[in-house]
Amino acid sequence: SQKIEQNSEALNIQEGKTATLTCNYTNYSPAYLQWYRQDPGRGPVFLLLIRENEKEKRKERLKVTFDTTLKQSLFHITASQPADSATYLCALDISPNAGNMLTFGGGTRLMVKP
Amino acid sequence: KAGVTQTPRYLIKTRGQQVTLSCSPISGHRSVSWYQQTPGQGLQFLFEYFSETQRNKGNFPGRFSGRQFSNSRSEMNVSTLELGDSALYLCASSQPRGLDLAQETQYFGPGTRLLVL
Numbered sequence: 001s002q003k004i005e006q007n008s009e010a011l012n013i014q015e016g017k018t019a020t021l022t023c024n025y026t027n028y029s030p031a032y033l034q035w036y037r038q039d040p041g042r043g044p045v046f047l048l049l050i051r052e053n054e055k056e057k058r059k060e061r062l063k064v065t066f067d068t069t070l071k072q073s074l075f076h077i078t079a080s081q082p083a084d085s086a087t088y089l090c091a092l093d094i095s096p097n098a099g100n101m102l103t104f105g106g107g108t109r110l111m112v113k114p
Numbered sequence: 115k116a117g118v119t120q121t122p123r124y125l126i127k128t129r130g131q132q133v134t135l136s137c138s139p140i141s142g143h144r145s146v147s148w149y150q151q152t153p154g155q156g157l158q159f160l161f162e163y164f165s166e167t168q169r170n171k172g173n174f175p176g177r178f179s180g181r182q183f184s185n186s187r188s189e190m191n192v193s194t195l196e197l198g199d200s201a202l203y204l205c206a207s208s209q210p211r212g213l214d215l216a217q218e219t220q221y222f223g224p225g226t227r228l229l230v231l
Contacts (some may be wrong), residue, residue: 041227043204097170100161105156
């Protein structure tokens with residue numbers, strides 16, 4: 001069956017360090033993969049999208065890699081701050097047509113300690 | 115631009131009742147998707163509407179239904195509520211593909227938290 005897996009355990013890191021979150025998927029051949037941030041009680045917020053022909057994408061302190069051979073994406077936050085504490089979700093669009101049909105991983109909760 | 119809005123924000127119902135949730139997308143967005151989020155199952159896709167037509171459907175029973183109006187506003191309905199329907203229901207809107215470089219991006223609303231007793 002199709003599956004997207006993220007480390008379900010919380011990731012605790014010290015402020016200033018780099019946080020690395022993993023997203024693994026099986027039985028998909030996605031054209032792109034997305035990362036979202038979700039704070040408690042709120043809807044997810046889009047962070048980055050990386051296409052299958054892109055190995056790496058950056059946005060400020062964020063970096064995403066996409067290895068379609070390993071079926072894995074890594075999400076990095078450099079110089080992490082307590083304000084980065086949230087749940088991070090990876091998502092694939094599995095729509096068979098031109099629509100939207102996101103399938104999400106279970107999310108990884110990041111805690112950045114001052 | 116105003117973001118995606120959802121009403122109501124909180125709702126308490128009893129088993130067997132039905133509920134209707136509303137979503138107003140970002141102005142100009144024609145695609146509206148609905149998701150259910152629970153601690154056990156995470157974020158799960160319910161359905162997507164585009165130009166008043168259901169374009170994609172997730173693996174949920176027929177008790178879950180939706181519709182979209184000509185102004186792109188959408189409603190979802192859950193009939194014969196069960197305890198397991200307690201969840202955060204999220205609506206997301208997006209641009210139609212081809213009109214925006216970030217057309218795949220979903221813009222989520224704050225959600226409606228439904229508690230079924």
